[in-house]
Amino acid sequence: MDDRTVIAEWPESFAAWQRSRNVLGGGVSTGLRAAMPPHPIHFLSASGATLHDVDGHSYTDYV
Structure with a gap:
């Protein structure tokens, strides 16, 4: 995944x-x-x- 894709998928994180x-x-x-x-x-x-x-994605913390 290149930087443009990451920024497009997480725009609110980028703004924050x-x-x-x-x-x-x-x-x-x-x-x-x-x-x-x-x-x-x-x-x-x-x-x-x-x-x-902040972009609406969910993650599971396995640690």
Whole structure:
């Protein structure tokens, strides 16, 4: 998946990252998240092992 596809699939995460770069170094709270190409995913909520990002995608945390 190239950077254009990632940005197209996660436009709200991209926008949130752009906004957060104004107040946090690199736009995130840790260097690990800053290294996520082309931008980090921003999460809105979680319940148990299920996380929801700002773009409406759901993820299962297996860790």
